[in-house]
Amino acid sequence: MSGAIRFMRKLAIFFGRKKFRSDLDEEMALHREMAAKELVAEGMRPDEARYAAMRRFGNATRVQEHSQEAVGFRMETVEQDLRFALRQLRKNPGFAATAILILMLGIASSVAIFAFVDAALIKPLPYKDPSRLVQLFESIPLGPRFHLSYPDYLDWKRANKSFSSLDVFSSSGFMQKTPAGLRQADGARVSAGFFRTLGVTPVLGRDFYDGEDAAGPARAVLLSYAAWQKRYGGSKAVLGQSVVLDGDTYAIIGVLPREFHFEPAEPVDFWGIEKPTGGCEKNRGCHNLFGVARLKDGVTFDAAMADIKTIAKNLEKQYPDSNRDQVAFMLPLTEVIVGDIRPILLTVLCGSGLLLLIASVNVASLLLVRAESRRREMAVRGALGASPKRLVRQFVTEGMLLASIGCVLGVACAEWGMRLLSELIPKDMMASMPFLHGLGLNGRVTAFACMLAVLAGLLFAFTPMVRLKFTEIREGLTEGGRGAAGLVWRRFGSNLVVIELATAMVLLAGAGLLGKSFYRLLHVNIGLQPDHIAMVHVEAQPEKYKDDAAQSALAREIARRVASLPGVQSVGITTKLPIEDADWTTDFRIVGRPDRGEHREAAIRRVTSGYMTTLKTTLRSGRYFTEDDNGSHQQVIILNKEFARQYFPGEDPVGKQLSFDDKNPPILIVGLIDDIQEGQLDAKPRAAMYGPFYQDANSGFEVLARTSQDDRTLLPAMESTLESIDPGMAIYAPMTMDEKIHDAPSTYLHRSSAWLVGGFAGMALLLSVVGLYGVIAYSVSQRTREIGVRMALGAERGSVYGMVLGEAGRLIAVGVIAGSAAAVGAAMLIRNLLFGVQAWDVPTLLAVALVLAFAAVAASFLPARRAASVSPAEALRTE
Amino acid sequence: MAKKPELLPGTLDMLILRTLKRAPLHGYGIAQSIKRLSDDVLTVEEGSLYPALQRLLLQGWVKAEWKMTETNRRARFYTLTTAGRKQLGLEVSQFEEMIAAIGRVLSEPA
Numbered sequence: 005m006s007g008a009i010r011f012m013r014k015l016a017i018f019f020g021r022k023k024f025r026s027d028l029d030e031e032m033a034l035h036r037e038m039a040a041k042e043l044v045a046e047g048m049r050p051d052e053a054r055y056a057a058m059r060r061f062g063n064a065t066r067v068q069e070h071s072q073e074a075v076g077f078r079m080e081t082v083e084q085d086l087r088f089a090l091r092q093l094r095k096n097p098g099f100a101a102t103a104i105l106i107l108m109l110g111i112a113s114s115v116a117i118f119a120f121v122d123a124a125l126i127k128p129l130p131y132k133d134p135s136r137l138v139q140l141f142e143s144i145p146l147g148p149r150f151h152l153s154y155p156d157y158l159d160w161k162r163a164n165k166s167f168s169s170l171d172v173f174s175s176s177g178f179m180q181k182t183p184a185g186l187r188q189a190d191g192a193r194v195s196a197g198f199f200r201t202l203g204v205t206p207v208l209g210r211d212f213y214d215g216e217d218a219a220g221p222a223r224a225v226l227l228s229y230a231a232w233q234k235r236y237g238g239s240k241a242v243l244g245q246s247v248v249l250d251g252d253t254y255a256i257i258g259v260l261p262r263e264f265h266f267e268p269a270e271p272v273d274f275w276g277i278e279k280p281t282g283g284c285e286k287n288r289g290c291h292n293l294f295g296v297a298r299l300k301d302g303v304t305f306d307a308a309m310a311d312i313k314t315i316a317k318n319l320e321k322q323y324p325d326s327n328r329d330q331v332a333f334m335l336p337l338t339e340v341i342v343g344d345i346r347p348i349l350l351t352v353l354c355g356s357g358l359l360l361l362i363a364s365v366n367v368a369s370l371l372l373v374r375a376e377s378r379r380r381e382m383a384v385r386g387a388l389g390a391s392p393k394r395l396v397r398q399f400v401t402e403g404m405l406l407a408s409i410g411c412v413l414g415v416a417c418a419e420w421g422m423r424l425l426s427e428l429i430p431k432d433m434m435a436s437m438p439f440l441h442g443l444g445l446n447g448r449v450t451a452f453a454c455m456l457a458v459l460a461g462l463l464f465a466f467t468p469m470v471r472l473k474f475t476e477i478r479e480g481l482t483e484g485g486r487g488a489a490g491l492v493w494r495r496f497g498s499n500l501v502v503i504e505l506a507t508a509m510v511l512l513a514g515a516g517l518l519g520k521s522f523y524r525l526l527h528v529n530i531g532l533q534p535d536h537i538a539m540v541h542v543e544a545q546p547e548k549y550k551d552d553a554a555q556s557a558l559a560r561e562i563a564r565r566v567a568s569l570p571g572v573q574s575v576g577i578t579t580k581l582p583i584e585d586a587d588w589t590t591d592f593r594i595v596g597r598p599d600r601g602e603h604r605e606a607a608i609r610r611v612t613s614g615y616m617t618t619l620k621t622t623l624r625s626g627r628y629f630t631e632d633d634n635g636s637h638q639q640v641i642i643l644n645k646e647f648a649r650q651y652f653p654g655e656d657p658v659g660k661q662l663s664f665d666d667k668n669p670p671i672l673i674v675g676l677i678d679d680i681q682e683g684q685l686d687a688k689p690r691a692a693m694y695g696p697f698y699q700d701a702n703s704g705f706e707v708l709a710r711t712s713q714d715d716r717t718l719l720p721a722m723e724s725t726l727e728s729i730d731p732g733m734a735i736y737a738p739m740t741m742d743e744k745i746h747d748a749p750s751t752y753l754h755r756s757s758a759w760l761v762g763g764f765a766g767m768a769l770l771l772s773v774v775g776l777y778g779v780i781a782y783s784v785s786q787r788t789r790e791i792g793v794r795m796a797l798g799a800e801r802g803s804v805y806g807m808v809l810g811e812a813g814r815l816i817a818v819g820v821i822a823g824s825a826a827a828v829g830a831a832m833l834i835r836n837l838l839f840g841v842q843a844w845d846v847p848t849l850l851a852v853a854l855v856l857a858f859a860a861v862a863a864s865f866l867p868a869r870r871a872a873s874v875s876p877a878e879a880l881r882t883e
Numbered sequence: 884m885a886k887k888p889e890l891l892p893g894t895l896d897m898l899i900l901r902t903l904k905r906a907p908l909h910g911y912g913i914a915q916s917i918k919r920l921s922d923d924v925l926t927v928e929e930g931s932l933y934p935a936l937q938r939l940l941l942q943g944w945v946k947a948e949w950k951m952t953e954t955n956r957r958a959r960f961y962t963l964t965t966a967g968r969k970q971l972g973l974e975v976s977q978f979e980e981m982i983a984a985i986g987r988v989l990s991e992p993a
Binding site for chain 1 (some may be wrong): 905909910911914928929930933934935936937940941942943956957958959990
């Protein structure tokens with residue numbers, strides 16, 4: 005009860021503040037008067053008595069303050085402080101704007117980057133207990149992450165003791181029949197228990213039944229949430245609707261949740277069932293699946309790995325032909341999904357951390373500078389009666405105000421920045437990184453932003469107080485209060501700038517190295533000339549083109565028709581394009597060498613005679629294919645140089661023979677070419693062989709055409725020609741070779757790394773330069789009197805320049821040199837990202853150092869000029 | 884000359900209330916009364932008197948009124964309220980308890 009009454013009284017006083025103050029003033033005045041009267045009565049002179057009474061009474065303002073504080077809300081004084089702080093900021097707009105801008109940049113970049121890291125690495129995956137999920141592979145000598153085969157999957161599933169469930173998926177598109185013709189649809193095939201293993205249930209409809217993946221017509225398909233929205237407008241009537249995929253009619257039985265995504269298979273619109281009826285599924289040697297399994301409770305990762313390794317070993321003994329050298333391998337699913345981008349994101353996070361560091365250092369030094377300039381003001385205030393506590397509160401309020409403005413702007417900027425960054429990612433990258441869809445200010449990111457805000461507030465509030473000791477009133481009031489302590493702090497301020505310059509140097513060097521690496525990547529020798537090549541993928545209906553003869557005839561017709569298009573110089577066909585991955589391998593033996601049971605495997609492509617001339621590859625020995633290299637003649641093969649290096653070291657393989665198996669006749673090696681880059685641009689060369697398309701054709705292949713005119717404009721003509729040959733064929737992925745290289749994942753990675761670090765470096769450069777300017781300007785302002793004296797004594801303007809620039813030069817030199825050393829160290833950390841460039845690449849470091857030094861010197865030039873233009877009389881008067 | 888003993892912390896409120904129990908007074912009067920009754924031992928800092936008075940006003944233990952003094956000047960007179968009387972009793976008894984306890988400690992034979 006009394007609390008409420010007290011509150012009302014406080015409120016009353018709050019609203020009648022003026023009256024309160026004037027009442028109290030009157031009261032205190034009377035008190036003093038009566039005290040003076042008493043002193044007079046004791047014999048003092050009236051004016052002396054008045055003085056004595058006043059002195060004894062003490063500081064009236066302070067008494068006022070204390071009285072108000074005793075009964076006022078906490079807020080009142082806070083409001084006073086705020087108003088004063090605002091006034092101060094308005095009086096120094098340059099300082100306020102700079103501090104806020106720096107803070108805004110630092111916070112915006114950190115929050116945006118953190119949001120990315122959160123979306124990709126921290127946010128839990130949309131499965132039940134994702135840490136218990138693993139992905140299963142078969143590893144072969146060529147690499148550890150290869151596919152499983154269907155019979156192997158069944159055996160693993162049956163024999164394992166470590167998994168509560170084991171399922172498989174294969175990421176394969178479907179050819180969807182639409183009114184406009186056959187169109188490619190993103191899809192995947194999974195075994196029946198796949199979603200149950202992941203712990204995901206559809207939001208609409210039902211999941212696959214157990215056993216729905218037994219042999220029999222596969223007629224059920226699940227829809228992804230995005231596909232449901234995009235293709236069916238999110239209508240509930242979608243259940244039971246049918247789609248025609250790959251020639252079969254499927255019924256849509258359910259829709260998956262919105263947050264669900266499965267990165268190893270994405271992008272996926274339609275989830276179908278993996279059935280054992282396919283041609284590949286019946287063959288133990290045909291590998292097209294990856295496995296997903298959930299560890300049983302209590303089973304460790306290592307125990308499970310040992311378990312499946314044993315199973316695979318048994319299978320190897322049981323089926324030596326198909327399973328030789330196939331070892332089981334597994335990784336935690338989370339590792340598979342984020343493992344690739346984790347290093348990038350962490351690097352970027354470090355970069356933004358560095359930027360934040362520079363920004364904080366900058367702001368701190370600005371605040372110190374300003375605190376210096378307010379020493380006298382603080383001393384006077386103290387003398388007038390402000391308590392140290394109140395002065396501290398003043399600084400804290402001012403600091404918090406700056407910090408909150410900067411943070412609010414920073415978070416707004418971050419939101420905008422995140423949207424911008426999302427736009428910059430190409431659409432298919434986005435599709436294969438589905439966790440980025442939820443990017444934005446969620447709980448964790450907001451918490452991070454708040455933490456930064458609090459830290460910024462503390463930094464802003466308490467840095468100035470490092471410099472100001474509120475009890476040393478006398479020192480502040482004396483002339484040029486700049487004793488030994490002042491020098492120490494000035495040097496500290498300069499040292500901070502050195503750190504900034506060094507950090508900027510590190511980031512700039514990183515950007516330079518990444519940029520050079522990207523350039524090298526784009527100009528690496530890929531064994532072909534990518535200009536002026538237009539490419540289209542063709543999928544003919546397998547039931548219409550059943551055998552080699554039909555497929556070869558189709559290919560020939562296509563080659564003929566495309567070659568007759570205007571501007572086309574040559575046409576080639578291949579089963580798989582370069583600059584993808586070096587998969588699609590086959591086992592082989594070398595005829596004439598004893599088979600000691602070694603497993604030999606190399607990539608294989610089926611190409612027409614025009615393929616290599618279209619790509620303009622380099623022939624080292626032997627010949628290319630001719631029209632005679634078809635099914636009715638001797639089987640021939642062309643090898644690449646890496647193949648020869650591995651298996652025919654020091655000799656010419658042309659004229660020797662290979663064989664795939666005992667059933668078929670040996671194959672004659674007729675040519676040797678320089679390596680074509682089948683994998684990504686930065687991949688190591690892999691052994692590859694090229695066989696004539698007409699000796700083992702396929703119903704799906706790529707058509708390439710080299711044109712003397714613009715390659716982009718040839719694409720529509722190619723597409724319509726192909727459509728006119730057989731409208732039932734699926735025709736998709738039209739692009740030029742240059743585009744393919746430009747959009748390739750490794751190109752994208754290098755390009756975006758270079759741009760990101762470049763962006764950081766740019767900001768770091770800006771911040772360091774601003775910081776340096778601040779320090780030099782402050783130093784000049786402190787030495788105005790000294791400069792005035794010098795010039796009055798006859799110093800030339802030039803020598804003043806020299807003095808200021810010399811000081812700046814020393815700072816820059818130390819910063820750049822220290823930064824270069826740190827840069828080399830940091831470059832060692834990212835050397836995996838560098839291509840064709842050493843971490844200590846001298847020309848890059850030199851160039852970057854020059855850029856930084858030049859910018860810094862330019863920044864110091866302004867204060868130097870101000871110093872040199874000081875008029876001696878003015879300078880001597882300012883004290 | 885030895886420094887004058889400072890007022891024990893927390894006792895200012897009690898002394899003001901006791902002073903006002905005798906008669907309503909203005910600020911200067913309260914200070915004079917305390918000084919006189921303590922034989923000049925206790926001096927109330929004016930800097931603490933007025934904040935204390937405001938506090939007591941806030942708590943409702945005293946109330947204030949503007950009246951004219953003998954010399955025809957306007958001054959704010961403070962009066963003890965019923966709640967203040969109760970509070971005074973409370974504080975005095977606490978204080979006496981404290982003194983007794985200290986006394987017991989001090990009077991323990993060496």
